[in-house]
Amino acid sequence: MGGPEIDRLIRLLAKLPGMGPRSARRAALKMLQQPDSRMLPLATALADAARSVRSCSLCGNLDSRDPCSICTNPQRDRTLICVVEGVGDLWALERAAVHRGLYHVLGGTLSALSGIGPEDLNVTPLLARIREGGVTEVILALGATVDGATTAHWLTDRLRPLGVTVTRVAQGVPIGGALDVLDDGTLAAALRARRPS
Amino acid sequence: MGGPEIDRLIRLLAKLPGMGPRSARRAALKMLQQPDSRMLPLATALADAARSVRSCSLCGNLDSRDPCSICTNPQRDRTLICVVEGVGDLWALERAAVHRGLYHVLGGTLSALSGIGPEDLNVTPLLARIREGGVTEVILALGATVDGATTAHWLTDRLRPLGVTVTRVAQGVPIGGALDVLDDGTLAAALRARRPS
Numbered sequence: 001m002g003g004p005e006i007d008r009l010i011r012l013l014a015k016l017p018g019m020g021p022r023s024a025r026r027a028a029l030k031m032l033q034q035p036d037s038r039m040l041p042l043a044t045a046l047a048d049a050a051r052s053v054r055s056c057s058l059c060g061n062l063d064s065r066d067p068c069s070i071c072t073n074p075q076r077d078r079t080l081i082c083v084v085e086g087v088g089d090l091w092a093l094e095r096a097a098v099h100r101g102l103y104h105v106l107g108g109t110l111s112a113l114s115g116i117g118p119e120d121l122n123v124t125p126l127l128a129r130i131r132e133g134g135v136t137e138v139i140l141a142l143g144a145t146v147d148g149a150t151t152a153h154w155l156t157d158r159l160r161p162l163g164v165t166v167t168r169v170a171q172g173v174p175i176g177g178a179l180d181v182l183d184d185g186t187l188a189a190a191l192r193a194r195r196p197s
Numbered sequence: 198m199g200g201p202e203i204d205r206l207i208r209l210l211a212k213l214p215g216m217g218p219r220s221a222r223r224a225a226l227k228m229l230q231q232p233d234s235r236m237l238p239l240a241t242a243l244a245d246a247a248r249s250v251r252s253c254s255l256c257g258n259l260d261s262r263d264p265c266s267i268c269t270n271p272q273r274d275r276t277l278i279c280v281v282e283g284v285g286d287l288w289a290l291e292r293a294a295v296h297r298g299l300y301h302v303l304g305g306t307l308s309a310l311s312g313i314g315p316e317d318l319n320v321t322p323l324l325a326r327i328r329e330g331g332v333t334e335v336i337l338a339l340g341a342t343v344d345g346a347t348t349a350h351w352l353t354d355r356l357r358p359l360g361v362t363v364t365r366v367a368q369g370v371p372i373g374g375a376l377d378v379l380d381d382g383t384l385a386a387a388l389r390a391r392r393p394s
Contacts (some may be wrong), residue, residue, distance in 0.1 A: 002265065003249070003263070006261070008245075009245075012239045013213075017223045019216070029288070030214050032250055032284075033259075035247035039243050039247035042246065043240045043244040044244035045205050047237065047244075049225075049228075049232070049236065050232035050237050052204060061199060064202045068199065068201060086226075087199075088226050093296070
């Protein structure tokens, strides 16, 4: 259509999550019409991020600093570690601003089906962080899936002997959620975990 | 969350057509996890395209060559020029591989409402191309909107005196389209333009 540069750009844009060939063409066209104000800034941002962002060697968060800006923030509660599956979960909790402690990114969950065992997860560094002392509670904020529950169970067995309180995020009716659209598992969990009103 | 580089990347990705803050975060996260295989190639493709792609000085197509690869292709029928509103329309026709002639990109349509007059469109170069001789037919492939029809009418008045055949793409029922979901205007146009079966 317009040379190999445009074809390659559209092919790479189409691989982004949420994009397809059609939206990639629209995005490419829009950017090609404003190369200086739209394309070059994005090219620079991508190159900068690729060069500077790395995994935090303490918690597994992605940041341009190592240790990351959460691990080095003196305002955060260092007695509290929230264990999440991935960086996307950490981002969600940070956007909600609901956790004032530190994090630990597992990098997945145990999964017999996908052949993911404990050695594939970022577990040993978590145990080391707790053995170093200072941590009193570990919050397991894993997904409410079979693999998430298995992982939470397995982690609890390993963490409790280290003398820390281990908790899990509650399961129940999402805020704003109607009961009649919820699945049976969520309804059962919400009933089981009922509290005095 | 993870430093200014990640924030800036997400902000720029969210501006792409079809993307929002949520999909931009997903895309950024996915790329940050594979910087070398996903991020740097896209950064390079964007920078390459921004540097090399420009408007064809003959037809207005976007290409890394000027004149563009369509204008310089000896296989194309140089007696036939298809006039389109934008490069996206040209891409659509090229994907469908239904036009074997050349193109001319107007860069918009006349619009009293948006204050777009003939001087804002790429019209003078079109008239010059035809005055140079060799063109026998100009196909107006403009949108079936009020502005598209106005522009087609206005262009026809200017092109006909130059001794070329001026045609318009047909309006009617889209292939695969059911009649009962079509608007009245399309139905009327399809009936008006009926042909012997």
